[in-house]
Amino acid sequence: MRRWPGLLLAVLLVSGGVVYTVEQREQDLRARASAPTPARTTKPSRIAAAVAARRVAIDTILVRRAGAVQTGDEQQFLADVDPLNKKLVAAQKTLFANLMEIGFTEIGYSQAEERFNPALLKAHGRTTYLVRVLMRYQIPKVDFTPVTTELGYTFVARDGHWLLTADNELDPDLGPGAHREAWDLGRIEVQRAPRVMVLVEKGDTVRGRAIVRAANEGLAEVTAYWPLTWNGSVLVIALDQTDVRDARFADEDIESAASTGSTFSSLPGQDTADGTVAGGYIVINPNQRDHVDEILLSHEITHVVTAALGGYEPLWLAEGAAEYVSWRGIEAISGPAEVLKWEQEVADTAVPQLSSLPGDNGFYQNTTDVYGVSWLAVRYLVHRIGLGKVEELYEDMARNGIDQASRDRILLARTGLTEATLWTALTTYRPQR
Ligand SMILES: [Zn+2]
Structure with missing residues (x-):
């Protein structure tokens, strides 16, 4: 039933990142100011041109991948994935199937800032491009507005083509919950009711339907006992995973059965330090999945219906x-x-x-x-x-x-x-x- 530590941590980490970037920028400026005036060469503009070309190429790939989800074209989704990385190809197939199953009304990816990592440069070669990526999406009825989550992608250029060669190398430097959305993990299955969406492991159908029933009852209780008009839909994630989004069920001293974590229309640090909360998703502790009832869910759903008010x-x-x-x-x-x-x-x-x-x-x-x-x-x-x-x-x-x-x-x-x-x-x- 923990709710805020994730958000608070996210704020700390993201503002830490912002400070780091600003400091880096200041160092760069100081270094540039104190450096002797370079001889006139064409090199800087050539580098700038290469960076600009890379930006366009990666943007094109990201647009292509989002388009593939919208049209249901797996081949197009995998077209820019490094074929030599078999594990990544397999994981991307699972990701694509999951994204299709959710049925987003909107999905898009955009490049945030480049990140530098000497070890990865050494591992993948000099074309290595590590970039933080913002995924903006909207799940019908669940998200009232498009919301944003972050990812880290590693691209390399091979034979003049940019390829996605890793999708997890930046994870430790991202905010809590990044690349731990329900669709980023194993193969999932969706169970639905008019105002409920439950995500379980593929094949865990019976449990998924039981949780849908409990969520329906929980939602009815919140509607009856909390006088706030809310016409949204509840998303409940009940996977065989201890770390989903910002929920951490493995390393908690006090066992909690479920947690409601925020979704953000603007991530902490993106436009404001706190970000803008759009709503909340419920995550169930994996070892409590058989004990999900309307008592537990009415508590969490109260958090969900009040989430978008501001969170202060x-x-x-x-x-x-x-x-x-x-x-x-x-x-x-x-x-x-x-x-x-x-x-x-x-x-x-x-x-x-x-x-x-x-x-x-x-x-x-x-x-x-x-x-x-x-x-x-x-x-x-x-x-x-x-x-x-x-x-x-x-x-x-x-x-x-x-x-x-x-x-x-x-x-x-x-x-x-x-x-x-x-x-x-x-x-x-x-x-x-
Ligand atoms: Zn609570």
Whole structure:
């Protein structure tokens, strides 16, 4: 149920990359300024011409590959793949089949900046061209707008032709989740309902359909219990993989069953440091794929339907709202007694372990039940100002809660509480129907 570490990491890495580029550029400028004026030769312009020609050639390849996906032409998709790299050819066939199965309404690739790696230059020869590539796509109904993900491609020129010879050599230098989209992994299968799309391993049909049913129920619960009108479709990825997008299920201390990661219409660092969040995809922990139910998915789908609001809400509000929706579903099935019991437990055991509302830093590493405490905070606010006003608070926070001062101002204006007085209220909270 982790959501933000990936995004935060992405921001750090990408802004790190930007700083690096700027520093490099400044070094280049300084070096150029201090270098003696070169003798007049035609060499620099020849290099510039070669770089320009390469840019056009690679652009042409990228357009051809995107066109191949749009027309379903596998041969055209593979035409510029290095035939000597059999493993890559096989992987690209799988990729093509996956892309076809998803059925994008829009797909395009563009070159970002060139990256330099002496080891790769040595391995592939002097024509080696390593470039960060932006993939812009739109999955019908799932993505409201085209969204962007990044890749790293290695091209070499052979007999006057540019060939894609590797697609993973830049991966360690890209943002988290890059080249780990569902279609970048093994062969996938798509199971659909009108507002649900589930991606499973090829042949994992029965499980895929079960997850579609759970997602339908989860979506119905979010629609019933969270007063935000949302007419999108939910994408759930349930593969036999521990690393999908920015979800990392292998190296987490606290096991989580699923995670919702952001999609970006503009990546962090592309136009703004934070990027522009377009929505979210749900990824299921591979060892939890048999335990996906509407309780788990209603929590994650709450993240999905609120994702595009902006993403600046505090985590206690994001996780508290998701837990609120999920528990409303439980209440509908097992009655209010179960909820009262759990509220009492959180109030008796989790709240005394904290001295304030759980902050964003270390939220997901906290061994105290911060989900329970966040849920209690949202329950308290719903009793105090009503669910409709809590939803408005959420929207305002998500759009405008860019720093603590803004969050404080929004919380006070909309609830009459500060984080401190809200916390004090929770320490004396008594479960109420
Ligand atoms: Zn969550």
